[in-house]
Amino acid sequence: MVYYLSSNEKKRLFKGYLNKARRDPVSDMWRGWSWDRPPVEPPYDDITLSIYEVAGQYCESGRDVYLRRVEGIRRPPNPRMLRGYVLHRVVEEVVTRAKVIVYSEGRVPGQFLIERLMEDSKNVINKILDPLDLSKESKEQLKRRALSLWRFEAWQIAASLDRVSSSHREMGLDALVNIAIPFVVEHKLDGSFLGLSGELRVDAISMGVVLDLKTGQKYPFQELYTTGYALVLEALNEIPYDVGCLVTLDFTPQESPIIKRWFHLIDEPLRQQFIEERDEKMRIVAEQEDPGVSKSCPPDCPYSDVCGV
Numbered sequence: 001m002v003y004y005l006s007s008n009e010k011k012r013l014f015k016g017y018l019n020k021a022r023r024d025p026v027s028d029m030w031r032g033w034s035w036d037r038p039p040v041e042p043p044y045d046d047i048t049l050s051i052y053e054v055a056g057q058y059c060e061s062g063r064d065v066y067l068r069r070v071e072g073i074r075r076p077p078n079p080r081m082l083r084g085y086v087l088h089r090v091v092e093e094v095v096t097r098a099k100v101i102v103y104s105e106g107r108v109p110g111q112f113l114i115e116r117l118m119e120d121s122k123n124v125i126n127k128i129l130d131p132l133d134l135s136k137e138s139k140e141q142l143k144r145r146a147l148s149l150w151r152f153e154a155w156q157i158a159a160s161l162d163r164v165s166s167s168h169r170e171m172g173l174d175a176l177v178n179i180a181i182p183f184v185v186e187h188k189l190d191g192s193f194l195g196l197s198g199e200l201r202v203d204a205i206s207m208g209v210v211l212d213l214k215t216g217q218k219y220p221f222q223e224l225y226t227t228g229y230a231l232v233l234e235a236l237n238e239i240p241y242d243v244g245c246l247v248t249l250d251f252t253p254q255e256s257p258i259i260k261r262w263f264h265l266i267d268e269p270l271r272q273q274f275i276e277e278r279d280e281k282m283r284i285v286a287e288q289e290d291p292g293v294s295k296s297c298p299p300d301c302p303y304s305d306v307c308g309v
């Protein structure tokens with residue numbers, strides 16, 4: 001399962017990251033619950049941005065935000081985005097279906113859970129893939145990867161269910177689900193306290209860690225995504241979120257998933273960087289200021305034709 005932590009990762013999380021966060025706590029000033037005063041307070045009341053628009057640095061100058069928000073130019077997602085969408089949907093479907101099966105069937109053996117989860121896998125994946133504007137070859141490859149990921153997730157969840165079930169025979173169903181599948185996926189969040197969209201979706205939250213699944217190349221700026229979600233969660237729940245985790249997903253030539261988890265502290269410099277990015281992109285929208293073409297643009301940017309690169 002992309003979000004299950006190994007025992008070594010848990011040790012590193014508790015003894016390393018969380019310990020460090022307790023020893024050197026983030027100032028109240030940089031917590032999401034301080035959204036009613038600067039610097040966290042949004043500088044404009046009437047502009048809301050997505051986390052992607054603030055944290056994404058694929059367009060260094062922020063012209064993508066200007067084109068979308070000021071010029072009103074919309075572009076369909078590129079193949080890289082569509083691949084990410086499909087793999088996120090697979091994880092969401094398997095986790096949600098696994099929970100539904102256990103809640104409706106009770107304390108089932110892992111083997112039963114796997115069989116039930118695999119029954120619908122091809123149909124669901126086809127339904128996700130069919131409407132997407134991708135070439136036949138891309139769809140075929142993505143289908144193989146999605147199925148491989150689905151199977152991998154199903155086995156991991158089933159193994160966890162068996163492990164928890166066998167050592168906690170008296171445990172109630174709700175507690176069993178909570179321990180065997182200890183994450184909430186695609187949690188909808190209202191980011192409006194921070195000048196962000198009311199329709200945000202964080203990939204997963206588990207044990208107070210904010211997890212973000214990345215299906216392409218890993219970039220250092222991606223820690224801004226987990227930072228943004230942590231600030232929103234703090235604004236909504238008034239409890240600290242100090243650790244983020246980027247989960248990278250790739251595939252072997254045989255289409256087996258390769259998963260790596262990259263923990264990081266959601267420290268003051270990251271929070272400050274996120275808030276500064278938010279303020280700058282809000283300013284671009286408010287002042288309708290074209291920031292110009294970036295020095296380097298990703299070759300698959302959906303706005304390449306508009307910017308002439």
Ligand code: SF4
Nearest residue numbers: 059294297301303307
């Ligand atoms: S083509 Fe370059 S400047 Fe234009 S939106 Fe894309 S990344 Fe930004």
